Amino acid sequence: xxxxxxxxxxxxxxxxxxxxxxxxxxxxxxxxxxxxxxxxxxxxxxxxxxxxxxxxxxxxxxxxxxxxxxxxxxxxxxxxxxxxxxxxxxxxxxxxxxxxxxxxxxxxxxxxxxxxxxxxxxxxxxxxxxxxxxxxxxxxxxxxxxxxxxxxxxxxxxxxxxxxxxxxxxxxxxxxxxxxxxxxxxxxxxxxxxxxxxxxxxxxxxxxxxxxxxxxxxxxxxxxxxxxxxxxxxxxxxxxxxxxxxxxxxxxxxxxxxxxxxxxxxxxxxxxxxxxxxxxxxxxxxxxxxxxxxxxxxxxxxxxxxxxxxxxxxxxxxxxxxxxxxxxxxxx
Amino acid sequence: xxxxxxxxxxxxxxxxxxxxxxxxxxxxxxxxxxxxxxxxxxxxxxxxxxxxxxxxxxxxxxxxxxxxxxxxxxxxxxxxxxxxxxxxxxxxxxxxxxxxxxxxxxxxxxxxxxxxxxxxxxxxxxxxxxxxxxxxxxxxxxxxxxxxxxxxxxxxxxxxxxxxxxxxxxxxxxxxxxxxxxxxxxxxxxxxxxxxxxxxxxxxxxxxxxxxxxxxxxxxxxxxxxxxxxxxxxxxxxxxxxxxxxxxxxxxxxxxxxxxxxxxxxxxxxxxxxxxxxxxxxxxxxxxxxxxxxxxxxxxxxxxxxxxxxxxxxxxxxxxxxxxxxxxxxxxxxxxxxxxxxxxxxxxxxxxxxxxxxxxxxxxxxxxxxxxxxxxxxxxxxxxxxxxxxxxxxxxxxxxxxxxxxxxxxxxxxxxxxxxxxxxxxxxxxxxxxxxxxxxxxxxxxxxxxxxxxxxxxxxxxxxxxxxxxxxxxxxxxxxxxxxxxxxxxxxxxxxxxxxxxxxxxxxxxxxxxxxxxxxxxxxxxxxxxxxxxxxxxxxxxxxxxxxxxxxxxxxxxxxxxxxxxxx
Numbered sequence: 001x002x003x004x005x006x007x008x009x010x011x012x013x014x015x016x017x018x019x020x021x022x023x024x025x026x027x028x029x030x031x032x033x034x035x036x037x038x039x040x041x042x043x044x045x046x047x048x049x050x051x052x053x054x055x056x057x058x059x060x061x062x063x064x065x066x067x068x069x070x071x072x073x074x075x076x077x078x079x080x081x082x083x084x085x086x087x088x089x090x091x092x093x094x095x096x097x098x099x100x101x102x103x104x105x106x107x108x109x110x111x112x113x114x115x116x117x118x119x120x121x122x123x124x125x126x127x128x129x130x131x132x133x134x135x136x137x138x139x140x141x142x143x144x145x146x147x148x149x150x151x152x153x154x155x156x157x158x159x160x161x162x163x164x165x166x167x168x169x170x171x172x173x174x175x176x177x178x179x180x181x182x183x184x185x186x187x188x189x190x191x192x193x194x195x196x197x198x199x200x201x202x203x204x205x206x207x208x209x210x211x212x213x214x215x216x217x218x219x220x221x222x223x224x225x226x227x228x229x230x231x232x233x234x235x236x237x238x239x240x241x242x243x244x245x246x247x248x249x250x251x252x253x254x255x256x257x258x259x260x261x262x263x264x265x266x267x268x269x270x271x272x273x274x275x276x277x278x279x280x281x282x283x284x285x286x287x288x289x290x291x292x293x294x295x296x297x298x299x300x301x302x303x304x305x306x307x308x309x310x311x312x313x314x315x316x317x318x319x320x321x322x323x324x325x326x327x328x329x330x331x332x
Numbered sequence: 333x334x335x336x337x338x339x340x341x342x343x344x345x346x347x348x349x350x351x352x353x354x355x356x357x358x359x360x361x362x363x364x365x366x367x368x369x370x371x372x373x374x375x376x377x378x379x380x381x382x383x384x385x386x387x388x389x390x391x392x393x394x395x396x397x398x399x400x401x402x403x404x405x406x407x408x409x410x411x412x413x414x415x416x417x418x419x420x421x422x423x424x425x426x427x428x429x430x431x432x433x434x435x436x437x438x439x440x441x442x443x444x445x446x447x448x449x450x451x452x453x454x455x456x457x458x459x460x461x462x463x464x465x466x467x468x469x470x471x472x473x474x475x476x477x478x479x480x481x482x483x484x485x486x487x488x489x490x491x492x493x494x495x496x497x498x499x500x501x502x503x504x505x506x507x508x509x510x511x512x513x514x515x516x517x518x519x520x521x522x523x524x525x526x527x528x529x530x531x532x533x534x535x536x537x538x539x540x541x542x543x544x545x546x547x548x549x550x551x552x553x554x555x556x557x558x559x560x561x562x563x564x565x566x567x568x569x570x571x572x573x574x575x576x577x578x579x580x581x582x583x584x585x586x587x588x589x590x591x592x593x594x595x596x597x598x599x600x601x602x603x604x605x606x607x608x609x610x611x612x613x614x615x616x617x618x619x620x621x622x623x624x625x626x627x628x629x630x631x632x633x634x635x636x637x638x639x640x641x642x643x644x645x646x647x648x649x650x651x652x653x654x655x656x657x658x659x660x661x662x663x664x665x666x667x668x669x670x671x672x673x674x675x676x677x678x679x680x681x682x683x684x685x686x687x688x689x690x691x692x693x694x695x696x697x698x699x700x701x702x703x704x705x706x707x708x709x710x711x712x713x714x715x716x717x718x719x720x721x722x723x724x725x726x727x728x729x730x731x732x733x734x735x736x737x738x739x740x741x742x743x744x745x746x747x748x749x750x751x752x753x754x755x756x757x758x759x760x761x762x763x764x765x766x767x768x769x770x771x772x773x774x775x776x777x778x779x780x781x782x783x784x785x786x787x788x789x790x791x792x793x794x795x796x797x798x799x800x801x802x803x804x805x806x807x808x809x810x811x812x813x814x815x816x817x818x819x820x821x822x823x824x825x826x827x828x829x830x831x832x833x834x835x836x837x838x839x840x841x842x843x844x845x846x847x848x849x850x851x852x853x854x855x856x857x858x859x860x861x862x863x864x865x866x867x868x869x870x871x872x873x874x875x876x877x878x879x880x881x882x883x884x885x886x887x888x889x890x891x892x893x894x895x896x897x898x899x900x
Contacts, residue, residue: 048777050482051404051405051482051797052404052407053404053794053795054795054796054880054884055655056391056404059814060814064484064498071480071500097559101396103398103401103563104563109582112581175617175621189618189621189623282581282583282606
């Protein structure tokens, strides 16, 4: 497809891409300012957790300690000075020190968390792509058979159940019950302890809903292509069914699916918040939820900026894919 | 001279632990600390497993691995306590102290100067010897306002610390350095650390056992940074039995033996997972799946089921915790500005029924202010104010409060489904004929601090950081911000302040008990119940010597050297 792009298109596209990238900066700035304002407008202080007693319950810190902490972390400054200071540091890649892990840089915690989120997101992405399109094609090719009804029925069911419900059901059945039934010889761990077999349940949970969606999308798209003239022509020419499916049906049916992949990836990365919290995975989502709970301002800002950047880049990629696959979207 | 041995000292003596020797005033208080500890159901002799790895869950994640920035005195410090060693440690019965980095200490006759004699074999995990100068540096740093240490106030009884705390880290930056040198901290030689207090404080020995007071090496801090030296395992140079080998923020901490520690623990590795406190179910599943060895149990009512389970029921370890809950009266607002009304409410609640019907036996009834396990606890104290519906009715009738005032009482709670508050509402209705309206609000803490309530709770109120009754008694001193009763009594203040500074332990406890009776007779709070610790421990985890001041997730962590994994 790229071979057929005219030179004017690549020139126009480059300008378009640069403009879109330049727009990322004001988008991120707005995200930072709005997040900063919301954090500071919310009641409470990062030091409300105070001293921990034997039950890990809180007693308030003394006013002297609160003053010292405020000065140490710059919270004694007027809000606009705090914001400017944050922006100035952020430009240099310094997102500050976490209030919750006071000897850790936010960028280091995020750097530790990102692989967890992206590994889960990437595995779920691959699973959605392979299983979702596979089931969709299967259902379309077996149109109005039991296989079709089973796939569409399951896809409808799964697409209508939120992932935290799916996750809890998977934990109960595949972890707890399976462990009990097999007397501990086989079960799936319920996540949280590492990037190994612990990934199975979180990845399943994260991918089931988009998998169902992609399966339905693929089925519809394939059915549409199946009825088109070039498929009928290919079959009339005596081309093998396997070749017809792979070269003439799938290739054309993939167009709407490919354009959906960008938002899907963004969904899998940002949608992992619930799954990470459920399976106790210290990824970006888990860190974000904990940061909000602990009023860890620098971590809230840091994770929000990363999320905003991921979504912005995913949207940019989608728009570029549109430019490539849909001539009506080309600039100029 | 007195010797205080740990209950399992026989087994450990062969490994060379030296019992603490104390003199002077500390003899009397320290000697009282010998007793029996609670042992886990898993104790007994068993063959060691080849892999000595303990997997635990730690809901509490330290905000910093720098001991100076630890926000908890004992309970939450479990992880930090494994890789640092302060001067002293608590005895197993949690009433006295034993030697740790210091093998003995002396107290001057005026109770103001403590001289600690360090062990000559104390070593950091890089092999360097522990010196008294490291304690001087560590304690100065802890009290330095620029560190903003949460526990600085706990150590502020050191001479000169009050003046130092008054300095502003920014405005008075130039004065801080000088003030640090005037603190009552000295190291006459490498193995002697001397602390001079601003006032006599017989409880200071417990403060010397807090991990935040561990030695810190100046060269390490200067090399890696004042706030950054503890951020990586490789720069975290400490003197405890373990060292931090790996830290994955928010996920897990792996501790391995400090090869230079004088007495190697039986466990080779402790892996502490850091599952969020909000998701108890995940930790319980991991316990059932044998991924962790110790659990606080399942969420909600499943506890009852797990307690009666034929297998899980045998893995339970339960003991008292020095913490309690109470019902808070606002003594500044009618009708609770009348002591007779407060007492009537206090005596109208059947705490035993509460424990049996509602608390799933996770608490015990309590009437006095000083809970079981804390010196000064007397089960007779507070009995006069415990359940007595007839007396409660008579008290209310004699209070002179108009029925219209009683008709409009609101009880505040932070829990929208609080069975505890509903229980109190029901008891007051049944035993006093007073109908209360429950106000469940999210910002209960704010309402309490502003005095916008009549009665609040019952709610978890306070847990002692170390075994001294002053922690409970000081809560009710005039000006204390930790309770919201608004209650104040000069006589109570006088008694408590006198007791706080009294070095004679018997006299001290007598004064506290007098003050406690004075407080209970005026009932600014209705003490409700004492919390119990409840753990499930895998049968292969042996040698747990539990203490009320253990970590809430890690029983036996004060004596971690005794824990081992049996063959299974």
